Amino acid sequence: MSVIHKMEEQGIPVVHSTYAKLLRRCSEMRDLVEGKQVYSHMVQRGLQPNIFIGNVLLDMFVNSSASVEDAREVFDNKLVEKDVVSWSTMITGYAKHGHGKEAFELFCCMLQQEGVKPNTITYMSVLKACSIIIPNGLECGEHVHAHIIESGFEPDVRVWTSLISMYTRCGRTLEWGREVHAHIVNSRLKWDVCVGTALISMYAKCGASEDAFKVYRELQQEGVGLNRVTYICILKACANLTALAEGRQLNLNIIEAGLGADIWIQNALIDMYAKCGSFVDARKVFDTMAQRDVVSWTVMIDALSQHGCGEEALELFGQMKEEGVQPDAITFIGVLSACSHAGLVNEGLGYFSSMFQDHGIMPTSTHYGCMVDLLGRAGRLREAEECIKKMPNEANPSIWAALLGACRVYCNVKLAESAATHWLKLEPKNAAVYVLLSHVYAAAGMWDSIVEIRKLMEERGVQKEPGRCWIEVEGKMHTFVADDRTHLQVEQIYAELETLSVQMKEAGYVPDTRFVVHDLDEQQKERAVCYHSEKLAIAYGIISTAPGTQIRIFKNLRICSDCHTATKFISKITGREIVARDGNRFHHFNNGECSCGEYW
């Protein structure tokens, strides 16, 4: 306002463009009070706000006012005319305030208007809005996509980026992503770093990490400059693949690109190293960080917890609080699962109650799931059941999974059946339910029930994912399934297993055939477990690396209990440290023992 007064004192005419500039500045400074004064001054002077000024005013309200309703009031009553910019601004406004549905509805309303057509920016805005709509954002997003196609609008690379991101956030699967990918490759659209990163992110999130790397290499070949966001996404893909050699290379590229000190990058590096089984590298990154935020601590706590160092994880949590970093809801998931993995039941109960009491964080279903897991693993099944009953919200699948997992360890058929029934109500096609329940039946020798489960799976078309193991040797990934004979060195691998098996028996190994789901005699059962993918991968690791080298294997599912026992013996016999990452956590086998302390 002082500018206006000064101009008036000096007799300089204050015109439309002056007001526009001032409003623009208020919008940038988020100074709603000043902006309102400038606007009313203009109206008092009898100047009609033109379309440009109206849009700036609207933008200011969107960015500066507490309520989106204030902006809507400007949109409805203060604009002489509405053009595509006004509509887009209002759509963005709703999205910025978290009202995705209203943004989408306004977009639909815009389509009914004569003389206004959405442009690239409108589509970007509304697609972003769709991705925050719960629960049917995907439907809305598809609606927008369909409209783009029907209207003959040629999406440019930015609209493609928004489409990919919307589909990723709304959980649409792979096939569509591959189509877009192909479209971008085949069309004359030029790759740019954002669309490439969006694709990498999408592939990484739906588990197609090899494809994420394909895009990454395409970008490199095209000479597109990669930035911090790209590296963050590709590191996630790398972590999914547990590709340590690849990860180290990425780390070098990151340093070369001058991004080594970026906190987001460092957080992603810690996570990548931890998930690739190299705890030492993860710790190195963490220790050398100049600054650590809540994510850095959370990732590190979780890494410790996953590697079976529950006490150290809790110690780190204490240090985090001492340094004044506030834990969030996700930190507590790490803390609670650290207690769970380490069997620290009372500590876990303490942290659970301190969550709300000391930090004001409301426990979600996931936190309750951790508690069920904690109690269940410790064999306190009744309390685990009580915990589920006490939950304020409906139990989700992961809670029933925790309970059923515990029932498996403690062979509680009755409770297992009840947990499975609840879980199946929510996820009738999840193979894990059937598998876990079969294990419980197998341990109890209830073969008829297993037959029934198999029948049920067949009727419902449920297929269980085959167990697979990976091992990286000299930067190359080798995959095994049970009884695999496809590997080039198959003879040496089986010969090595033969030798090991003799040594193991001498050392007192007894095969653990409790969970073999076929009604066989003991000898047949033993044969069924002796060529599991875990054992093949380990045998290959032993024959293809120097004595004393650490062996790291990865499994898609939970490690089998016999393989767990056998690996303990193998680590002692061969003097090797063996690190196994399964679908759930890490196991460090050393000198006949495992870091998981039999909790898994």
Added chain:
DNA sequence: ATAGGGTTAG
């Protein structure tokens, strides 16, 4: 003038 890609859990 309105504007794209993002780390941590299960």
